[in-house]
Amino acid sequence: MIETVLGKYPALRPTLATIMAGWCVLVSVDLILFLFISRSAFHSLELPIGAQLLLFSENITLLTALIFILGMLLSTGAIATERHASHGPRTSRIARLLIASLVWLALIVYGASWGLFWQTGSFVGKQVFLFLAPHPLQVFHWVDFDIAAVIVSVAGASAFLLTSAIPRWIAACLPTAQLKFIRIASWAMVGFAFGALLGIQYSQGGDREATKTGIVYARSRENISGPWSFAVAELVRQSNDSVAGLRLDATLRIAQRSLIPIDQYTAWARQKPHSKWNVVVLTVESLRADQLRAYGSNRDVMPALDQLAGEARVFLNSYTQSSHTNYATIVPLSSHYPLRSATMYSYPKNPTYPRVLIYDLLKALGYRTAIFSSSNENWSGMINYLDTGTLDRFIHAANSKKPTYLMIGDAGFAAMRVPLDLRGRAGR
Numbered sequence: 001m002i003e004t005v006l007g008k009y010p011a012l013r014p015t016l017a018t019i020m021a022g023w024c025v026l027v028s029v030d031l032i033l034f035l036f037i038s039r040s041a042f043h044s045l046e047l048p049i050g051a052q053l054l055l056f057s058e059n060i061t062l063l064t065a066l067i068f069i070l071g072m073l074l075s076t077g078a079i080a081t082e083r084h085a086s087h088g089p090r091t092s093r094i095a096r097l098l099i100a101s102l103v104w105l106a107l108i109v110y111g112a113s114w115g116l117f118w119q120t121g122s123f124v125g126k127q128v129f130l131f132l133a134p135h136p137l138q139v140f141h142w143v144d145f146d147i148a149a150v151i152v153s154v155a156g157a158s159a160f161l162l163t164s165a166i167p168r169w170i171a172a173c174l175p176t177a178q179l180k181f182i183r184i185a186s187w188a189m190v191g192f193a194f195g196a197l198l199g200i201q202y203s204q205g206g207d208r209e210a211t212k213t214g215i216v217y218a219r220s221r222e223n224i225s226g227p228w229s230f231a232v233a234e235l236v237r238q239s240n241d242s243v244a245g246l247r248l249d250a251t252l253r254i255a256q257r258s259l260i261p262i263d264q265y266t267a268w269a270r271q272k273p274h275s276k277w278n279v280v281v282l283t284v285e286s287l288r289a290d291q292l293r294a295y296g297s298n299r300d301v302m303p304a305l306d307q308l309a310g311e312a313r314v315f316l317n318s319y320t321q322s323s324h325t326n327y328a329t330i331v332p333l334s335s336h337y338p339l340r341s342a343t344m345y346s347y348p349k350n351p352t353y354p355r356v357l358i359y360d361l362l363k364a365l366g367y368r369t370a371i372f373s374s375s376n377e378n379w380s381g382m383i384n385y386l387d388t389g390t391l392d393r394f395i396h397a398a399n400s401k402k403p404t405y406l407m408i409g410d411a412g413f414a415a416m417r418v419p420l421d422l423r424g425r426a427g428r
Contacts, residue, residue: 014170017178020185021166023067025158027060027188030226033114039121041225046216054202055217057195059226064189066228070106100163107155113227115147122223123230130346259354266364279362283329285375326380333357338385347381355385363390373397 034042034056041047041055113124122128170178203209203217222233284302289295292302294309295316322328326347327338334357339345359369370393377383377396387394 013175013178013182014167017170017173017182018167019068019072020182021170022162023064023189024185025161025166026063026067029158030060030063031056034226037114037118039117039224041220044220044224047220051199051202051213051217051220054195054199055221055225055229057192058199058221059229060192061189061196062228062232063226064192096163100159103163104155104159107158108152110227111151111155113230115151117224117227119147123227125230125234262356262360262364265361269361269365276366279358279367281332281358283332285325285329324380325375326382329375330357330382330385333359333386345380347385349381349384351385355388357386357388357390360388360390368392370394371396 034040037043041052044052047055109124116128117123173181199217199221203214203221208214209218221229222237223230284305291297291299292309293300293306294314300306320328321331321337322339326345330338334355336355338347359367359371363369369391371377371386371391372393373396375396376398377386377394378398383394383396
């Protein structure tokens with residue numbers, strides 16, 4: 001069949017052979033990564049070797065579909081470039097450079113996904129991408145420089161190989177050699193597709209989906225069988241988890257306390273005598289309680305905090321609302337559970353839902369208010385949630401010109417010398 005099609009359209013032969021050659025290179029890379037990364041499906045103790053090969057076949061089948069889509073798009077762009085070569089060699093070079101750059105960026109994402117999997121056991125998905133894309137430089141310090149350099153350089157070399165070296169090599173081959181190469185690669189693709197179908201039957205045929213074998217296979221497909229299987233599984237999972245269109249129980253009643261206007265709240269507060277103490281809320285992120293002396297540790301990690309705990313009320317049964325910074329750190333200021341979505345959430349500008357933070361009330365009572373944060377509050381739109389319009393100062397890592405940390409001789413908060421009288425009208 002392939003010979004018949006190429007016989008009618010001989011111009012497709014070098015393009016198809018080039019795509020097949022690129023496919024062989026990426027399959028070889030995938031196989032090497034599967035073999036050498038210890039977290040991959042090839043190293044799973046729960047799966048027999050046959051199931052591991054079926055998972056690899058499924059991942060390669062998905063890769064095949066993606067390569068053909070991208071390959072045809074890039075080939076179309078290259079053909080259009082050649083047709084417009086009369087506009088000058090400079091236009092042709094710019095177009096080829098653009099195509100190579102797009103391939104390079106795609107390979108960097110692919111390599112970064114495998115790199116993340118190597119270090120954390122999870123590929124790059126929608127949530128990771130949405131978290132990293134707005135502020136990649138802020139998280140660059142989390143990445144080992146040697147790993148980043150290897151990914152970028154190998155992706156660059158591979159982009160040159162796929163967009164320049166391989167097309168030239170294919171063009172130099174005889175038509176019979178191109179056809180033979182296409183035929184061999186096509187049979188390999190059919191073999192991988194057959195393996196993917198066997199994997200579906202192995203894990204979902206009959207009642208196998210509910211058995212241990214089916215569950216382990218499905219879990220491995222979603223988590224450790226490659227970036228392509230992971231991405232497809234995430235799309236399927238999100239579509240299945242959608243609650244749109246669900247019919248609610250008509251007997252269900254949700255009771256909510258009415259919102260009290262701040263003017264009314266402050267009027268009640270002024271009816272009773274009270275002392276205007278300075279209010280300082282200190283949040284330390286990612287701090288384990290068992291590392292402090294106040295909670296039984298023998299380590300002297302934060303002596304000032306331990307001294308404060310010795311003179312204060314210490315809560316022994318307190319839990320964070322989340323392991324995510326953007327969910328957890330704003331809870332003490334609002335007393336609200338902030339999650340507003342079933343998926344990764346970024347707070348929008350001027351949120352429409354009601355929120356009242358502690359400094360909103362203090363501002364209404366005559367306090368000067370401020371936030372000083374060593375974190376970048378632009379992450380996931382936290383600044384949109386925190387900035388309610390009642391802050392006199394909002395200084396964080398993205399707009400502060402001060403060092404975010406000091407090493408030897410750290411004078412603490414006093415070293416910042418922020419031009420703000422925190423006492424204001426609140427007294428000493």
